Amino acid sequence: MRSMKTEKYEKVFNKFTDSKKIHQAILLIESANGNFSFCKGYGGKEIDSPFLMASITKLFTTTCILILQEQGKLSLNDKIIKYIDSNTLSGIHVYRGRDYSLELTISDLLFQTSGLPDAFLEGKDSVSNRIINEDFYFDFSDMITTVKKLKPHFEPGRKGKAYYADINFDILGEIIEKVSGLSLSKAYKKYIITPLGLMNTYLPESENDKIPQVYYRDQVIFRPKLIISSRASGGGISTARELMIFIKAFFGGKLFNKNIFSSLSNYNKLQISMGPICYGGGYMQIPLKGIVSFFMGKGELIGHSGSTGSFAFYYPTKELFFVGDVNQMADASLPIRLSMQLALAAK
Template identity: 25%
Template sequence: MAKHKQWSRARLPVVAGAVCATILALSGPAAAQASATAEEEHAATLAALKRFQAAAGPGAAVHAGNGDGSWTLSVGTGTVNSTRPIKSDEHFRVGSQTKTFTAAVLLQLVDEGKVSLDAMIDDYLPGVVSGNGYDGTRITVRHLLQHTSGLAAYNPYPVTQAPKPSPDGTYDLAASVRKGLNSPPVSAPGAGFTYSNTNYLVLGMLIEKVTGQKVHQAVTDRVITPLGLERTVFPAPGDRTLPAPAVNGYHGARLGGLYFWTPALSYDPSLYSSAGAVISTLEDLTTFYRAITSGEVFSSASLAEMERVWKAEPGGDGGVGLGIGKFKLSCDTVAWGHNGGVPGYLTQTLVTKDGRHASVVTNTLFQLNTPTKQLAELLDTALCKDAPKRY
């Protein structure tokens, strides 16, 4: 394995700004005054966070800042029937932000000459992507990383859509890939974009084949541990534990001012594996994406490949790179990151090259009426209005 520069994890000062009178009262007058000041300093983001949470889960939080420091705001609760703000160091399931971790390992393997982005997946995994109209001799590693392979959209949850589990309740990557290939191609390779978890399940198989490690171990050894992400976990199959402290995830529905929450159903992390199994925190996700975009995880050449986007919208400056997205902000700035959604959680992290960052979590995932507009507004506000560029 080629050696990559290690990211030195600096713990930036955090100003907790929870919108919670109970917490403020328990913390004493001085802490209450400090929290009130944080809310005043970031009033625009606080207002956007409240609008997001009103359409999202029981609680929501944003951890944001620039190269000079970070701050956290929280509304609602991380645990139903209590008053407990979500904190920046609490664990939650990040969903498809896992894909950036998986892409990072693949790009390290490219640096080491073990994988080529433009090689056909059949060169590494003969016969795996085949049948039902699929041809792995025409689909490249780049196609899979960028969701331009033509593989049909696939979400293994609920479990009725998943492959049959092993006797121990875990899911085999190859079986998950076969299940995802049950639907025929949606386009020729390279001809269109279709977001599909199957792309990243195949890439998980590729990592295992090339490294000789299980994908959760490869990501841990190559990315999580070197970056010092002490509260980030790619759980092994069978490990359903959400480490403490944790943000509790919920299923629920909203109808006007009425809402109902039930604890999110448990599932084995191998159900999502290299497409969505990682557990992390707002702080660790910030550190991870800042390391990625600073070129600390793989070579500058591979970073340039990651940031080559698929067909930005006309007149826009966004698009989809290799395991990362490009977003044009209202303040004429480009941000990079990924979102994620799994049962119990909706998340997204964005960072800019000048040090600004914002990571958001809410503790439910709606299948319908997902508050994507409010989430985008919240991130844009945090990055453009309340985390200005340093001069």
């Protein structure tokens, strides 16, 4: 017999998948203690179907940074010039005539407070403009070169300011490799995938690895070169079952000491295009109070979403976790809206 709670979640999910925008979807909800679980798929997606994590990959990058800090191998206060060559960095952040490039810290990157522009969305040669029509490789130096052509939005660490930009996490990925002596894929395996016993979660390194397709509106597109290139900011692949294991571990203290969240939960609102989303130390925060929920919500969602429709959030007020994917990259707000509606249904 289905509970009223289950029926509420099913109603939200069904209403979402009735949209012409959604062709495939998977949702998994679990309580923190494991006493409640609800899973539903649509369009052939199931609990073990692989999907692109996209920017949820940033949580994996955050995890590695926090573990390396715990091991005393780096500090969030370190200037990134300690790990990245000055020739590479110089000129990446010139704001109002002053070059802040060599003053950037790991914390600036993790909290999205560097002020660096986002090459994924900004400029006539933005990645988002190109990926609809073509698949292509790019490497770290390509991203650095592109970012240097764009204007930063504010000086690093400006109080109350945050700007979401993939380059912040691309640089963090390079730092992880430098400090750990491992490729990013192997660092993920060592610090996250192997300890959690994940079998279907990985960072693809070649086109021989299985890379899922994604919808752009009604068109199915396949972009293996882009996914392989996205690495630390958005290249990961997982399933609903394994992403649930990860997000519970991330917030539950199984990967690093969760006391660190007291210093990571300093949130700043992101740029207007990101809607209600704020950013803390390596993860998103979505306040559920106020006008965004018609004053019906309580608490917050913490975790991450991805531009291809993926989501992994913890709702502390009800001790619930929401993970899944709506597989649609034409509207990045979809997974946020679904997660918020699920939280409101949890009353």
